[in-house]
Amino acid sequence: MQRQDTPTTDNHATIPAAERHTATSARRARRSDPNRKQRIIDACLDVIAERGVAGTSHRIVAEAADVPLGSMTYHFDGFDDLIFQTFSHYARQAAERFRTRMEQARTRDDACEAIAETIADDLLGTHRDMVINLELYAVAARKPQFRDIMTEWTETVLTSMASFFDPQTAKLLDDVIEGITIHRAMAVPHPSVERTREDARDAIARILTRAV
Amino acid sequence: MQRQDTPTTDNHATIPAAERHTATSARRARRSDPNRKQRIIDACLDVIAERGVAGTSHRIVAEAADVPLGSMTYHFDGFDDLIFQTFSHYARQAAERFRTRMEQARTRDDACEAIAETIADDLLGTHRDMVINLELYAVAARKPQFRDIMTEWTETVLTSMASFFDPQTAKLLDDVIEGITIHRAMAVPHPSVERTREDARDAIARILTRAV
Amino acid sequence: MQRQDTPTTDNHATIPAAERHTATSARRARRSDPNRKQRIIDACLDVIAERGVAGTSHRIVAEAADVPLGSMTYHFDGFDDLIFQTFSHYARQAAERFRTRMEQARTRDDACEAIAETIADDLLGTHRDMVINLELYAVAARKPQFRDIMTEWTETVLTSMASFFDPQTAKLLDDVIEGITIHRAMAVPHPSVERTREDARDAIARILTRAV
Amino acid sequence: MQRQDTPTTDNHATIPAAERHTATSARRARRSDPNRKQRIIDACLDVIAERGVAGTSHRIVAEAADVPLGSMTYHFDGFDDLIFQTFSHYARQAAERFRTRMEQARTRDDACEAIAETIADDLLGTHRDMVINLELYAVAARKPQFRDIMTEWTETVLTSMASFFDPQTAKLLDDVIEGITIHRAMAVPHPSVERTREDARDAIARILTRAV
DNA sequence: AATGAATGAGACTTCATTCAT
DNA sequence: AATGAATGAAGTCTCATTCAT
Numbered sequence: 001m002q003r004q005d006t007p008t009t010d011n012h013a014t015i016p017a018a019e020r021h022t023a024t025s026a027r028r029a030r031r032s033d034p035n036r037k038q039r040i041i042d043a044c045l046d047v048i049a050e051r052g053v054a055g056t057s058h059r060i061v062a063e064a065a066d067v068p069l070g071s072m073t074y075h076f077d078g079f080d081d082l083i084f085q086t087f088s089h090y091a092r093q094a095a096e097r098f099r100t101r102m103e104q105a106r107t108r109d110d111a112c113e114a115i116a117e118t119i120a121d122d123l124l125g126t127h128r129d130m131v132i133n134l135e136l137y138a139v140a141a142r143k144p145q146f147r148d149i150m151t152e153w154t155e156t157v158l159t160s161m162a163s164f165f166d167p168q169t170a171k172l173l174d175d176v177i178e179g180i181t182i183h184r185a186m187a188v189p190h191p192s193v194e195r196t197r198e199d200a201r202d203a204i205a206r207i208l209t210r211a212v
Numbered sequence: 213m214q215r216q217d218t219p220t221t222d223n224h225a226t227i228p229a230a231e232r233h234t235a236t237s238a239r240r241a242r243r244s245d246p247n248r249k250q251r252i253i254d255a256c257l258d259v260i261a262e263r264g265v266a267g268t269s270h271r272i273v274a275e276a277a278d279v280p281l282g283s284m285t286y287h288f289d290g291f292d293d294l295i296f297q298t299f300s301h302y303a304r305q306a307a308e309r310f311r312t313r314m315e316q317a318r319t320r321d322d323a324c325e326a327i328a329e330t331i332a333d334d335l336l337g338t339h340r341d342m343v344i345n346l347e348l349y350a351v352a353a354r355k356p357q358f359r360d361i362m363t364e365w366t367e368t369v370l371t372s373m374a375s376f377f378d379p380q381t382a383k384l385l386d387d388v389i390e391g392i393t394i395h396r397a398m399a400v401p402h403p404s405v406e407r408t409r410e411d412a413r414d415a416i417a418r419i420l421t422r423a424v
Numbered sequence: 425m426q427r428q429d430t431p432t433t434d435n436h437a438t439i440p441a442a443e444r445h446t447a448t449s450a451r452r453a454r455r456s457d458p459n460r461k462q463r464i465i466d467a468c469l470d471v472i473a474e475r476g477v478a479g480t481s482h483r484i485v486a487e488a489a490d491v492p493l494g495s496m497t498y499h500f501d502g503f504d505d506l507i508f509q510t511f512s513h514y515a516r517q518a519a520e521r522f523r524t525r526m527e528q529a530r531t532r533d534d535a536c537e538a539i540a541e542t543i544a545d546d547l548l549g550t551h552r553d554m555v556i557n558l559e560l561y562a563v564a565a566r567k568p569q570f571r572d573i574m575t576e577w578t579e580t581v582l583t584s585m586a587s588f589f590d591p592q593t594a595k596l597l598d599d600v601i602e603g604i605t606i607h608r609a610m611a612v613p614h615p616s617v618e619r620t621r622e623d624a625r626d627a628i629a630r631i632l633t634r635a636v
Numbered sequence: 637m638q639r640q641d642t643p644t645t646d647n648h649a650t651i652p653a654a655e656r657h658t659a660t661s662a663r664r665a666r667r668s669d670p671n672r673k674q675r676i677i678d679a680c681l682d683v684i685a686e687r688g689v690a691g692t693s694h695r696i697v698a699e700a701a702d703v704p705l706g707s708m709t710y711h712f713d714g715f716d717d718l719i720f721q722t723f724s725h726y727a728r729q730a731a732e733r734f735r736t737r738m739e740q741a742r743t744r745d746d747a748c749e750a751i752a753e754t755i756a757d758d759l760l761g762t763h764r765d766m767v768i769n770l771e772l773y774a775v776a777a778r779k780p781q782f783r784d785i786m787t788e789w790t791e792t793v794l795t796s797m798a799s800f801f802d803p804q805t806a807k808l809l810d811d812v813i814e815g816i817t818i819h820r821a822m823a824v825p826h827p828s829v830e831r832t833r834e835d836a837r838d839a840i841a842r843i844l845t846r847a848v
Numbered sequence: 849a850a851t852g853a854a855t856g857a858g859a860c861t862t863c864a865t866t867c868a869t
Numbered sequence: 870a871a872t873g874a875a876t877g878a879a880g881t882c883t884c885a886t887t888c889a890t
Contacts, residue, residue, distance in 0.1 A: 033854090052354055054266035058881060070855045073882055131353045138350040141343045141397050142264055150398040172415055175391030182390045183383075185353050186362040203384055207419065270864060282872035285865060457875090476778055478690035482860060494876045497861055555777045562774040565767045565821050566688055574822040596839055599815030606814045607807075609777050610786040627808055631843065694885060706851035709886060854887085862880070869872085 033067075037075045040065045044086040049128040053083060053135050084145060087136050091149045094129075095156035097122055102160040111164040112204050115177060120197035123181045130185045169207070176203050245279075249287045252277045256298040261340040265295060265347050296357065299348045303361045306341075307368035309334055314372040323376040324416050327389060332409035335393045342397045381419070388415050457491075461499045464489045468510040473552040477507060477559050508569060511560050515573045518553075519580035521546055526584040535588040536628050539601060544621035547605045554609045593631070600627050669703075673711045676701045680722040685764040689719060689771050720781065723772050727785045730765075731792035733758055738796040747800040748840050751813060756833035759817045766821045805843070812839050 043065035047056045058072040058079060065071075076082040101114040123129055140146035154174070161170040180203060184196050191199075245251075255277035259268050270284040270291060277283075288294040313326040335341055352358040366386070373382040392415060396408050403411075467489035471480045482496040482503060500506040525538040547553055564570035578598070585594040604627060608620055615623075669675075679701035683692045694708040694715060701707075712718040737750040759765055776782040790810070797806040816839060820832055827835075 036854095050354075052266075052350060054264070057879080059879075068855050069881095070857090070883090074854065079881060127353075131350075134346070134350040134353045137394060137398070138264065138343075138346040141339075141346045144400060147398055147400045151400055154395070154398065168414075171395075172388075172418060175388055175395055175415060176384075177391065178394050179387030179389065179391035182349060182394065183366070183387055186349065186359055186366065188356060188359045188363055202380075203387060206384060269862080271862080280872050281864095282874095286871060291864065460875095474778075476690075476774060478688070481858080483858075492876050493860095494862090494878090498875065503860060551777075555774070558770070558774040558777045561818060561822070562688065562767075562770040565763075565770045566686075568824060571822055571824045575824055578819070578822065592838075595819075596812075596842060599819055599839065600808075600811055601815065602818045603811030603813065603815030606773060606818065607790070607811055610773065610783055610790065612780060612783040612787055626804075627811060630808060693883080695883080704851055705885095706853095710850060715885065851888105851890085853889090855884105856886100857884080859883070860881095863876105863878080865877100866875085867872105868874090 036065075036067060036071065040067060040071070040075060040082075041086050041089050044082060045090055045132060046128075048083075048086065048135055049131045052131070053139060056083070058082075083139070084149075087132075087139070087146060088149050090132055091136065091153045094122065095153045098157055099160045102163070105164070108164050111161070112201070112208070115161075115173060115204060116197050116200035119177055119180055119200045120193050123177075127190075130181070133181065134185065172207055173204065176207060248277075248279060248283065252279060252283065252287060252294075253298050253301050256294060257302055257344060258340075260295075260298065260347055261343045264343070265351060268295070270294070295351070296361075299344075299351070299358060300361050302344055303348065303365045306334065307365045310369055311372045314375070317376070320376050323373070324413070324420070327373075327385060327416060328409050328412040331389055331392055331412045332405050335389075339402075342393075345393070346397065384419055385416065388419060460489075460491060460495065464491060464495070464499060464506075465510050465513050468506060469514055469556060470552075472507075472510065472559055473555045476555070477563060480507070482506075507563070508573075511556075511563070511570060512573050514556055515560065515577045518546065519577045522581055523584045526587070529588070532588050535585070536625070536632070539585075539597060539628060540621050540624040543601055543604055543624040544617050547601075551614075554605070557605070558609065596631055597628065600631060672701075672703060672707065676703060676707065676711060676718075677722050677725050680718060681726055681768060682764075684719075684722065684771055685767045688767070689775060692719070694718070719775070720785075723768075723775070723782060724785050726768055727772065727789045730758065731789045734793055735796045738799070741800070744800050747797070748837070748844070751797075751809060751840060752833050752836035755813055755816055755836045756829050759813075766817075769817070770821065808843055809840065812843060 040061060044056065044061045047061050047064050051060070059069060061082070062069045062072050072079075072082065076085065098118055101118060102111060105111040105114045123133060136146065136149070140150050157174055158167070158170050161173065165173060177200075180196070180200055184191055184199075252273060256268065256273045259273050259276050263272070271281055273294070274281045274284050284294065288297065310330055313330060314323060317323040317326045335345060348358065348361070352362050369386055370379070370382050373385065377385060389412075392408075392412055396403055396411075464485065468480065468485045471485050471488050475484070483493060485506070486493045486496050496503075496506065500509065522542055525542060526535060529535040529538045547557060560570065560573070564574050581598055582591070582594050585597065589597060601624075604620075604624055608615055608623075676697060680692065680697045683697050683700050687696070695705060697718070698705045698708050708718065712721065734754055737754060738747060741747040741750045759769060772782065772785070776786050793810055794803070794806050797809065801809060813836075816832075816836055820827055820835075
């Protein structure tokens with residue numbers, strides 16, 4: 001309780017007490033829904049891809065995941081936590097995909113191809129991934145916690161490339177991956193996957209030519 | 213309104229109660245205010261930098277610009293228009309800055325240095341620019357309209373480089389600029405401006421070595 | 425935006441942005457409603473009397489005052505401010521009533537009768553006043569700001585009695601007023617107004633007998 | 637939940653997210669917990685003292701008592717029952733304390749001193765008791781059921797005084813006790829215990845002087 | 849006997865926008 | 870031309886309570 005001109009931290013009051021709702025409406029039974037939390041995260045990812053973080057809300061995600069609104073703050077410690085866990089999950093998955101691709105590479109050429117494929121297929125292949133990436137960047141630029149997600153991701157990428165490229169080259173390649181991703185994302189109309197793959201191959205080749 | 217914000221005390225950002233509306237009359241009294249619209253745009257840019265598009269609202273911008281709330285929908289055709297014009301202004305300004313830098317370059321080495329400076333000083337020099345850039349990217353990824361802003365910007369950049377580099381090299385350089393910008397933005401802690409400039413120089417050099 | 429285990433003050437996020445409700449439903453026109461704020465306060469007093477502060481909410485008060493929910497936080501700086509202003513108004517009014525009664529008294533006996541009437545009619549006459557009084561006490565016990573309301577009230581009461589009683593006697597009388605009020609409020613069933621007035625007269629007489 | 641609360645940082649009072657439910661298993665492990673119900677009541681009293689009935693909820697009490705949320709509705713028949721039993725316990729205890737004090741009195745003077753001590757030490761000695769008292773009054777004013785608690789308490793008080801004072805005097809004394817208690821509770825800043833005891837002695841003396 | 853999981857209702861607040869002035 | 874007043878929708882979050890285990 002606070003007077004009108006005395007700003008305090010306590011400005012989100014809540015429910016009264018004592019006399020609360022006594023109505024006992026009929027309830028749908030939907031208990032015991034395993035991995036509901038994961039379903040919410042997946043749905044949240046979809047929503048972010050479609051409407052951006054700015055357009056994401058508990059209600060919309062709950063609807064997308066087909067869970068009651070109350071589930072949101074039950075499973076997540078507030079909206080911010082939802083966003084954090086969602087991006088965290090996404091980044092981990094993306095990093096894993098990249099590592100898998102690199103692990104399957106035998107030669108340096110294989111590795112280059114894997115990178116090109118990552119750019120063209122994983123990062124830009126779908127509008128979805130593209131948007132999520134950029135939304136994550138935007139948030140991370142302002143929130144240190146989200147930068148940690150990025151750090152982890154970057155480390156996995158660089159580590160995965162370590163077998164084929166020296167650290168400096170790997171970093172440069174990583175920069176280029178990023179740059180191409182963004183620029184193609186911004187292009188209107190978006191270039192085709194094939195075209196993007198070509199461009200990626202060329203860029204990588206140019207960088208490596210000198211390093212050889 | 214504050215969603216993905218760094219925690220602030222947020223004392224006066226909130227809407228005043230009814231009385232306060234009239235109580236603040238002394239503060240304003242700003243009849244005949246030329247370029248009020250521009251002041252709103254500048255304030256909006258500040259707000260976006262600090263709270264992201266998700267945390268931006270008419271009220272907060274109005275407060276930051278010290279204009280009445282009614283001004284917002286009077287000068288802008290709704291919220292989206294405000295954001296669009298704001299980003300549009302920003303991008304044009306950034307492109308102009310880059311062109312000026314390049315125009316002052318005489319040799320190819322000058323040009324490289326200008327690029328490095330752009331990365332280190334203009335795009336990453338301030339947290340502000342970094343955040344605004346990424347916010348713009350995020351929006352642009354989802355809204356074609358905003359992609360036009362990016363297109364214009366990119367064209368100015370490539371055109372400015374045309375005197376010193378062949379198209380393909382310019383594009384690659386542009387990609388690297390982007391990649392470095394992002395990766396440094398994500399790094400924790402942010403590397404120093406000097407360090408960033410060094411890295412940028414190296415990356416550019418590597419790319420050009422082979423092209424020469 | 426905050427990670428799950430990092431308690432920050434920033435835990436009441438709000439609206440997204442950019443893509444918000446564009447629906448323009450038909451609106452009732454109810455502009456220009458003078459002293460709407462006072463009507464809300466009156467309604468709030470009714471609600472408190474009926475359900476206690478614990479049972480009071482923006483929604484319920486808005487409904488009682490027949491104003492849209494949005495009006496509540498428009499006219500008041502949050503729930504706490506509403507409660508504060510409501511009690512403040514009530515206390516001022518009650519103090520005024522008491523002063524008027526005392527001002528009309530000519531003799532000491534008149535004053536005694538005025539006090540008895542205050543107890544029986546003003547403070548206990550209606551269930552409404554009784555409840556509001558006690559709710560105010562309860563809040564004031566925990567919130568210093570509300571204690572200020574009480575202080576002002578008490579001062580008015582003591583000042584009003586100054587013409588007829590020495591300070592110490594006035595204070596004792598005030599204490600007795602309070603005590604009778606409470607005890608009768610707690611009695612089950614509530615004694616009649618007449619009975620209460622009798623009791624008050626007796627108590628006052630007893631206190632004054634010795635002082636004479 | 638916090639409505640009319642003094643501003644607190646409120647870190648751990650909030651509900652944990654889903655995972656945290658299981659994460660805290662180490663903390664509890666309290667099988668076979670005798671007088672758990674009493675522990676809940678004690679905790680509830682603390683919560684009421686700190687946040688008022690309006691700020692009390694099942695969750696907060698459960699947290700304060702370190703029992704699982706489900707315990708609340710298991711041991712109590714809903715929220716109102718919890719509040720009722722809590723106040724009931726408190727009043728019985730307070731009445732008992734008063735009776736003990738009076739039983740130890742031998743002379744009428746002893747009795748007067750016991751009353752003064754009750755006011756100064758028991759009712760006002762701690763902020764806690766003061767708040768709880770007034771919260772109880774407020775609820776009792778609106779709910780007959782709670783008035784029964786008060787009736788029982790008052791009867792014990794009057795009975796305890798019967799050995800030393802005639803009924804009418806006892807009643808008046810009781811009124812004064814009440815009045816002083818409230819007025820001191822409202823004073824800002826609260827007078828010291830010693831000062832309060834003095835005042836109480838004086839008031840009692842004045843009342844009795846005439847009666848003698 | 850006891851409790852973790854879950855939920856629908858409702859809490860406060862802020863929002864973009866409209867409209868009379 | 871400009872704006873203060875006002876509002877319905879939607880925001881996040883907490884609530885008491887139920888129920889399967």
